[in-house]
Every structure is written in structure tokens, then in C-alpha cells.
Amino acid sequence: MCGIIGVSASTKNVSPIISLGLRRLEYRGYDSVGAALISDGKIMVWKAKGDVQSFLRRFKLEEKEGKTGIGHTRWATHGAPSDVNAHPHLDCSGKIAVVHNGVIRNFAMIKKVLEARGHRIVSETDTELIAHLIEDELPFSSSFFEAFYRAVSRLDGSFAIVALYGEEPNRVYFARMKSPLVLGLGEGLNIVASDIPAIIDHTRRVATLEDGELGWLDDKEVRVFSLTEQGVVEVSREEIRNRIITVDWSFEEANRLGYPHFMLKEIVEQPLAVKNTYDGNVDEPMLSFAASLLLDAKRIIVVGAGTSYHAALALSYYLARTSRLPSLPVISSEHKSAERFVEEGDVVVAISQSGETYDTLEAVRAFKRQGAKAIGITNVVGSALSRETDVVIYMRSGPEIGVAATKTYTSQLMVASLLSLRAAQARGLLLEGEVQELLRRLSLSPEILKAAVSASMKIVGKAPLVGVRSMYVLGRGLGHIISKEAALKIKEIAYVHAESYPAGESKHGPIALVEPGFPVFFVATSDSPEIEGNIMEMAARGARVVVVRPEDLDVHAPEGTELIDMPPAGNDVMLEPYSMMPYFQVLAYVEAVARGYDPDKPRNLAKTVTVE
Numbered sequence: 001m002c003g004i005i006g007v008s009a010s011t012k013n014v015s016p017i018i019s020l021g022l023r024r025l026e027y028r029g030y031d032s033v034g035a036a037l038i039s040d041g042k043i044m045v046w047k048a049k050g051d052v053q054s055f056l057r058r059f060k061l062e063e064k065e066g067k068t069g070i071g072h073t074r075w076a077t078h079g080a081p082s083d084v085n086a087h088p089h090l091d092c093s094g095k096i097a098v099v100h101n102g103v104i105r106n107f108a109m110i111k112k113v114l115e116a117r118g119h120r121i122v123s124e125t126d127t128e129l130i131a132h133l134i135e136d137e138l139p140f141s142s143s144f145f146e147a148f149y150r151a152v153s154r155l156d157g158s159f160a161i162v163a164l165y166g167e168e169p170n171r172v173y174f175a176r177m178k179s180p181l182v183l184g185l186g187e188g189l190n191i192v193a194s195d196i197p198a199i200i201d202h203t204r205r206v207a208t209l210e211d212g213e214l215g216w217l218d219d220k221e222v223r224v225f226s227l228t229e230q231g232v233v234e235v236s237r238e239e240i241r242n243r244i245i246t247v248d249w250s251f252e253e254a255n256r257l258g259y260p261h262f263m264l265k266e267i268v269e270q271p272l273a274v275k276n277t278y279d280g281n282v283d284e285p286m287l288s289f290a291a292s293l294l295l296d297a298k299r300i301i302v303v304g305a306g307t308s309y310h311a312a313l314a315l316s317y318y319l320a321r322t323s324r325l326p327s328l329p330v331i332s333s334e335h336k337s338a339e340r341f342v343e344e345g346d347v348v349v350a351i352s353q354s355g356e357t358y359d360t361l362e363a364v365r366a367f368k369r370q371g372a373k374a375i376g377i378t379n380v381v382g383s384a385l386s387r388e389t390d391v392v393i394y395m396r397s398g399p400e401i402g403v404a405a406t407k408t409y410t411s412q413l414m415v416a417s418l419l420s421l422r423a424a425q426a427r428g429l430l431l432e433g434e435v436q437e438l439l440r441r442l443s444l445s446p447e448i449l450k451a452a453v454s455a456s457m458k459i460v461g462k463a464p465l466v467g468v469r470s471m472y473v474l475g476r477g478l479g480h481i482i483s484k485e486a487a488l489k490i491k492e493i494a495y496v497h498a499e500s501y502p503a504g505e506s507k508h509g510p511i512a513l514v515e516p517g518f519p520v521f522f523v524a525t526s527d528s529p530e531i532e533g534n535i536m537e538m539a540a541r542g543a544r545v546v547v548v549r550p551e552d553l554d555v556h557a558p559e560g561t562e563l564i565d566m567p568p569a570g571n572d573v574m575l576e577p578y579s580m581m582p583y584f585q586v587l588a589y590v591e592a593v594a595r596g597y598d599p600d601k602p603r604n605l606a607k608t609v610t611v612e
């Protein structure tokens with residue numbers, strides 16, 4: 001996720017607006033920063049690796065002159081953080097400047113075509129290709145806008161684009177496809193930005209752009225068009241007027257897009273995060289290479305801490321089930337248990353959204369010292385894990401501000417599914433048609449998540465954990481793996497002692513804790529119909545039994561059981577986590593708020609644990 005802003009004003013210098021906008025958008029991405037202004041018909045660009053403060057201090061952007069400009073804070077997805085990879089990116093002529101948020105899926109093909117046509121690509125980013133693509137269309141177009149929309153129509157993936165053209169010094173061009181862009185409509189100035197915090201200091205009249213819409217703005221007007229197969233159709237001014245809302249949020253609230261907490265915002269963001277994970281990795285050569293490493297491995301160890309360990313368990317489960325590859329899941333801080341036998345030929349897969357978790361880095365270092373190869377799965381380009389592993393796969397979920405892992409967990413599951421599918425394909429266990437069908441089903445995950453999040457908001461509104469101090473969350477097979485993450489969320493956010501346990505194992509002791517009314521939540525998944533027996537056992541002892549299931553999964557439960565029906569997942573273990581995880585994330589969140597805790601900053605916890 002990156003932060004984007006574009007401004008055109010008649011009376012004032014826009015550089016202070018862009019500078020403040022970059023500060024407002026910093027939470028969306030902060031490994032590199034850049035800006036461009038049109039001054040005397042020329043495009044001036046300043047950009048560098050590093051955070052917003054160091055960028056503004058170094059270039060003194062507020063002191064530059066210009067009535068039209070764009071700015072960008074980067075969360076790297078293609079290409080490590082560096083000066084050359086920072087946005088804005090220029091075409092060969094230097095007359096077109098582009099900033100972008102999202103993932104261009106067909107960037108490899110576009111790059112080949114552009115280089116064959118003589119364009120000089122200087123960065124590793126997919127964004128730079130957009131500037132050259134527009135330049136490539138210009139000679140065949142009757143206007144810059146036509147070249148702009150013809151170039152945009154050739155892009156596949158998710159993107160929010162803002163562009164300048166030196167020969168039109170008052171205009172800012174924009175296009176939205178699955179990455180957010182909003183318009184700010186002011187007096188003598190108009191703004192386009194990734195979200196509202198960058199706008200509300202200058203105007204509170206905001207209108208959102210829909211997917212597939214593009215257009216341009218200057219200091220006097222905003223023109224919006226819809227991209228169709230035949231070209232572009234203008235969206236009426238009346239329609240745009242109807243979309244305008246007057247935002248009365250404070251900046252602090254706007255920073256969370258009006259959500260009361262980042263955790264809730266990130267739970268709701270999961271469909272887009274997982275879509276970006278899918279789009280950015282489904283055809284990613286590095287992921288396929290990682291899959292081939294797993295095939296050749298003597299042994300596979302999967303390692304992580306906290307939520308990332310739960311994702312490691314899911315990876316181990318999918319590798320076994322889909323590609324029939326055995327693997328050993330290890331908790332990062334317990335890596336010494338495996339260190340003794342790890343040797344040359346083994347492969348360790350380390351999962352860490354921050355890429356900075358001390359325990360996980362130590363595990364990777366230890367296994368590499370024994371001769372193992374290391375695959376990293378992380379959300380942060382340029383993180384220690386990305387530098388210390390032999391192959392790295394990026395989750396592309398965008399920055400996660402809340403201490404609790406939510407969207408990064410479901411993004412990690414998406415990587416786990418894609419990796420195990422590619423390994424199965426490489427092993428010849430799946431025919432091409434079967435792979436395509438499984439990938440098609442996986443691409444449904446964002447829709448399932450979207451339905452699950454909205455369903456959870458309704459179900460959990462009744463705060464079902466009132467007065468609960470201790471509870472079980474039980475599951476079998478994949479359900480047990482999901483139950484571990486569910487229990488962690490409830491513990492770390494609502495401070496309720498939720499214990500995850502294998503449902504089948506609970507009769508070997510833990511059931512002794514159960515007395516009438518004791519809450520036992522079950523996670524029902526299609527791989528373990530035996531769970532019905534465990535539900536009966538708990539109900540027979542008077543437990544308060546709650547069964548969370550995809551609505552299309554048949555689960556027979558006794559009278560009095562609370563059935564929580566979540567969106568259908570086609571009895572597919574690769575899809576069931578997206579149907580049920582939001583319920584537990586929202587449950588933990590709602591309970592924490594009800595108990596007066598801050599879900600974004602739970603006691604005793606840090607977002608990244610960089611100590612032993």
C-alpha cells in the first residue's frame with residue numbers, strides 16, 4: 001500500500017499541500033518518498049529512499065514553486081527501497097511523471113514490449129512502465145488523456161495512478177482500479193489522493209472514485225470518465241455531485257479512514273490485502289522458484305512466531321495435503337530443537353510479516369549455519385528477513401499498524417496456498433487444468449473475506465464474551481490451526497484466557513475444566529467431520545457450545561448449540577479460513593472495546609518483537 005497525492009491550484013503554491021499530504025499518508029508506506037512539480041512547463045522531481053521527515057528535510061519541498069504537483073510515499077512491492085525505485089517515475093522524454101499504488105500483474109509482458117520498442121527502463125518497479133506506456137501511446141492519440149486511458153486499459157491488476165504531463169501544466173491525471181483514490185473538491189484547488197487524511201486540511205468536500213474510473217483535474221474543475229471496452233464514457237457532473245460528502249472527521253480519525261481503530265480498519269481491508277497478495281504472487285517467478293526448492297529439499301522446516309507460526313502450521317498442512325510434502329513446523333524461539341539435525345539439503349521456510357522478529361531471524365541464521373537454504377515470506381521489502389534468506393516472497397498486504405496481526409495473517413495463508421499449489425504442480429500431482437481451477441477458486445478469497453467481515457460485524461455486535469474469563473477454542477485438522485490464531489486474538493486483544501486445543505484431544509484431560517456454561521467455541525472445517533462427536537461430548541457436560549462454520553458445511557449439533565454461520569467456502573480447506581477467521585478477529589476486537597481496552601495497543605505487546 002502506498003500514499004498518493006495530486007494537487008492543482010490557481011492561487012497558491014501546491015508544495016506545502018503536497019508536503020503535508022505526504023506526512024498525512026506516511027502510515028500507508030514509508031520506505032521511500034518523492035514528489036514532482038510542474039514549473040515553467042518543466043517537470044521537477046525529488047525522490048529518495050527513507051521516511052517522509054528525512055525527505056522533507058533534505059529537499060525542503062515546501063520552498064519549491066509550482067501550481068500543480070504530485071507526491072508519493074512508497075510501500076515497496078516491486079524492487080527494494082532505493083532512490084531509483086522511489087516514485088515519481090518518468091518516461092524517456094521526462095515529460096510524463098507517474099506515481100502508483102497497487103500491483104501490475106502483467107508488468108513482465110509490458111516491460112518486454114516497451115524495451116523491444118526502445119524504451120529505457122531505469123528502475124525495478126512496475127510503476128515506471130506506466131509512464132513509458134503512456135509515452136508509447138502518445139503518438140497514436142489525439143490527446144494526452146487518450147494516451148493515458150489507452151495505457152491504463154492495457155494494465156492488469158490493482159492500481160491507483162496519478163500522473164502529470166509537462167505540456168499541460170494545470171492538470172493532474174488519475175485512474176483507479178481496486179486501489180483507493182478519492183477526490184477533494186475545493187475553492188480554486190482540487191486534490192486527488194489515496195485517502196482522506198491528505199485532503200481534509202484543504203477541503204472537506206470529498207468524492208470517492210469507483211473502480212475503472214479515471215480522469216483529470218485542474219484548479220477549476222474535475223472530469224471523471226468510466227473506462228469501457230469501447231473507450232471512455234464521461235461520468236455526469238450530477239453523479240459526481242451526488243457522491244460528494246462533507247467530512248467532519250478529525251485528522252486522527254481520518255488517518256484511520258474514520259474507523260475508531262487501525263485494527264478494525266485492517267480487518268475490513270483484508271479483501272484488498274489478500275487480493276494484492278494473490279495478484280502479486282499468482283504468477284510470481286520467485287514463488288515458483290521457492291516451490292522448486294521445496295521439491296528438492298531433503299527436509300522442510302517451517303518456522304515463525306505468534307500469528308506467523310500459525311501461518312507456518314497452515315503452510316505445513318497445505319504442503320502435506322496438496323503437494324504431499326512432509327514438513328516440520330517449529331516455533332521460532334524453539335528452533336534449537338531442530339537445529340541438531342538440520343543439514344545441507346534441508347530447506348527452512350521462515351514467515352514473518354515484519355521480517356524483523358528476533359526469534360525468527362535467529363532460527364534462520366541457525367539453520368543456515370547448518371547448511372540449509374532459506375525461503376522468507378514477509379510483508380516488508382528490504383527487511384532483515386528479506387536480506388538474509390535465499391529466496392523471498394512478499395505478502396504485499398500493505399502496512400499493518402494495529403499490534404494484532406489480522407490482514408497479514410490472511411495474506412500469509414494466501415502465500416501458503418499458492419506455494420503449496422505450485423509445489424504440487426511442479427511435482428506433477430496436478431494437471432494444468434486442475435491448477436487453473438484451484439487458482440480460480442483461490443481468487444474467490446477476497447469475496448469470501450468481504451462477506452465474512454460484514455457477517456461478523458452483524459453477528460458479533462451482541463458481544464458474546466460478556467463476563468467470560470476463560471474459554472476453549474477447539475478444532476480438528478485445519479480447524480485446529482485456525483483455532484490457534486482465534487485463541488491468540490482473543491487473548492492478546494480482549495485479555496480473555498482463550499485456550500486452543502485439538503478437539504479430539506480435549507477428552508484426554510482438558511474436558512475436566514468444563515462445567516455448565518463454560519464457553520467452548522468450535523471451528524468446524526470440511527476435513528474433520530469427526531468434530532461432531534467432540535461437540536456432543538462438550539454439550540453433554542453442559543458447556544456453552546458455539547460452533548463457527550461455513551454455512552455450506554453440514555455440522556450436526558445438539559439442541560441449544562449456538563451455530564455461527566459464516567459465508568460458504570465450497571467445502572474447500574483452502575477457502576475456509578477466509579470464511580471463519582474474520583469472526584474471531586471481530587469477536588476479539590468487539591470484546592476488547594466493550595471492556596475498555598485499546599485494541600491497537602494491547603498491554604505488554606509490541607508490533608515487532610526484536611528481542612530474545
Ligand code: AGP
Nearest residue numbers: 306307308352353354357404405
Ligand atoms: C500477532 O497478533 C502478534 N502481533 C504477534 O504474535 C506476531 O504475530 C509475532 O510477534 C510475529 O511477528 P512477525 O510476523 O512480524 O514475525
